Each structure stands twice: as C-alpha cells, then as structure tokens.
Amino acid sequence: MTVYLPGGRVITLDAPLGGGAEGKIFRLAETPDLCAKVYLDPERYTTERLVAMMAAAPSRWRGDHGEHMHLAWPREVLEDRNGQTRGFLMPLVEGAPLTHLFDPRKRLTAVDTPTWRLVVTVAARVARLLAMLHDAGVVMGDLSPTNVVLSRTGHVTLVDCDTVQFTDAKTGEVHRCTKLTPEYAAPELSSGQAVELRPSQDDFGLAILVCQLLMEGEHPFEGVPADATAPEGTAADNIRLQNNRILFPERFTALADGMPLNVLPPRVLELARACFGEGHRDPAARPSASDWAETLDQVGFQLMGCRHNENHTYHRTLGSCLWCARRDAGHGDHFPALGVPDVVALPIPASLPAARTVPWPRPPVSPAPQSPPQPTYPAPAATPAPPVKKGTELPEWATTVAAIVAAIVVLVIISAIVSALL
Ligand SMILES: Nc1ncnc2c1ncn2[C@@H]1O[C@H](COP(=O)(O)OP(=O)(O)O)[C@@H](O)[C@H]1O
Ligand SMILES: [Mg+2]
Structure with missing residues (x-):
C-alpha cells in the first residue's frame, strides 16, 4: 500500500x-528513526484530531530523563491518494514491550540489569510519565503494558499515543479516548461507553500495572476463584466485582508458587489498598500518578542487596532475601546471578545473548595465536661451520712453537740490520 505526506511525497513502508x-506499525524504507501507523479502519479517524495533537506536541513536557524520548507522539499525517487520512508518522522506539519485565526469562534478554531494583525503577518511571501527561491535561486512557516500550537501560516510552484524551488548545474541544484495555480499565468504565476521562482512570490502571510489575507479572484481579462452583471471571469481571488479591486474597485459590503479598513494600501495599478499596467506588480516593512516582522513588532507596546474589534485591522490611527463599522452596531463581549457572532453575531461552550463557571462564573472543609446531628432530645449525680439510689440521703445540720460532727469526734479522748500520 502506498501512503503520502499531505504535500504528496510518497512514503515507502518497510517491515511491520x-x-x-487499531492499526499496523511499519518501519520506513528511507528513514530509520521514524515509523508509520496505518489504521485498519481509517474511516474512524480524522485529520483534525491528528493535526490538533501535533499542535500540542509535547516538546516541553519532560519525563525522568532529559535525553530520552518518552512519547511516540504523531509527527505527520499520512494520506492515501485521495487525501483520506490513513495513519501518521511517529518516532520509532526500539525496545521490548513492558510485559517482558513480567517474565523472568524474557527479562533476561530485554534489559541489561535484570534485577528487582530495576523493576521498581521502571514502575516509578511509568508513574512519573503519567503524572507528566496529567499535568499537561492529557489522559492516556488506553493504559496497558503493551503500550509501554522498555529500553535495554530500563527507560520507558508510551506508544499508541494517538488515542489519548487531550484538549485542542485552539478550539477548546476535548478529543476523547475511544479505546481501553479491559484488564487495566477502572470499574466505572466497564460499561464501554466513551466518556470524558479523568486522570483518576489512568491511576486505577497504573495501580494494577505497578502491582503486576512488582509481583512478577501477577495481575491483582486475576486468579482461580476460591469458590470451586464459581465460574472463573475475566480480569474485567473481577475489576467490576472488586475481586482482588490485595484486599481479598481469600477470594482466590492460593497457588503454591504464587507471589506472597509481602513482596510489596508496606507503603506500596497501602497505596494499592487505597486504590482497590475506597478508590474502587470513589475515583477521587485513588492515589495519583505522582503519589506512586514519589513512593516508588523512596522504595528505591530502601532496598537491600542479597549476600549471595548481586541480582537479588528486596525491601528492607523483609529482613532476608525473598528471592533466595523462593529459589530454595523450588520456585526457581527469578533473578539469576550472571556467571553462576547452577542457580537458574528456569529453562534458559535459546535467544539468550551469548555473553550471558557462556560458561566461566569464557572462551577468548578471537582465537589465541598458535605457537609454532615444535620439531621432533634436532634442528640443523643456523650457519654450519665450513668444512675442515683432513690433513691440514695442526696440533695446538705445533702452532705455538712455530710462533716462537718466527718471533726469534724476526729478532735476529732486526739485530743484524741494526749492527750493520752501526
Ligand atoms: N513508535 C513505535 N515504535 C516502535 N514500535 C511501536 C511504535 N508504536 C507502536 N509500536 C508497536 O506496535 C504495537 C501496536 O501499536 P499500537 O499503536 O499500540 O497499535 P493499536 O492501537 O492497534 O494497539 C505496540 O504494542 C508496539 O509493540
Ligand atoms: Mg496498543
């Protein structure tokens, strides 16, 4: 399919x-740092919305890192040959979906330092990013871990920004968000009606996401009901019914390898309880994104390092390493130390970078220079002595006598010459 910039320039789409x-994302053939989103159902999208978004470009909105791009915000509208909006161009973000942090094996390949400390930092960054959007009058709406791209260093970028709710600065018109991910949607949105969102709706999804990150991917509203006769509800059903393992763990069947609630630091647990308890009914009672960011930043300063494994970190209130205890209980090492192969109870994925799987000591990167083969026979002399003719060789004493005789002859001759002259 061919798409065009409004001026008519052809944009060549490359690999998906x-x-x-809503749409498909493509690399561009000529421009490596941009990509295109092409809508599946372009009728629903207006140029007006995208143009208003581009006018509200977030260049002055700052995240946690001055040089990191935090939002894949639309840059240019893309049209078909009839001038109908088909999609838009945006910055291309390299990285893995945030869901890779939920899984110990995927985490190993997704980030450079796969530790629980990094997980806490990432959660804080997501919260700060949302707080920044809320300050700018934007509500993400479709908050979900697949809409957050994670860099190898643990920085985060929001994608799917074209569906956010924002206000057109010129006209004052509110462009609404029309899409939600039910597993992260606040209970009042489960009716599916497009309503004007408030930041507190993002805050509900954020609380779920933070718990899920800190609890190894366990969604607080998912699980097998304790009542064996009850049907297993979806996360959206459980959100509506307030079935969550933070406040009501007894409503779910406890799994042998389930994460214990005490993995959550006390203040985090407090915020989660406020959100899923009182905040379930009253959006105003939900902790804000900046409350979460502040709390998670503080938690980052309260972590302990394990004596046995540098990749194990846990909150100081636990007293001993939770990850060692879980490994010893047979649940695998979720944060295996590098270079210590016997701590990994989980199967190592084939895609693990070579540097993380090679046994210690590592083989040299380039082959060591080979020493020349040793000869198995006596080496010939470098410069052989000239052959000595047989029969010409004199004994040492004869040479000495000849030298003395020669010296006497010379002395006799000299004395004869001297006496003749006198
Ligand atoms: N700017 C981007 N750079 C790199 N990958 C992206 C970008 N935008 C989206 N993606 C990838 O494409 C997926 C789908 O894009 P998204 O905009 O979320 O589509 P949809 O609206 O259909 O959910 C994302 O989950 C992400 O993996
Ligand atoms: Mg998406």
Missing part, C-alpha cells in the same frame, strides 16, 4: 513492527 486492534 507490530500491530494491535
């Missing part, structure tokens, strides 16, 4: 990068 319910 991903796709969701």
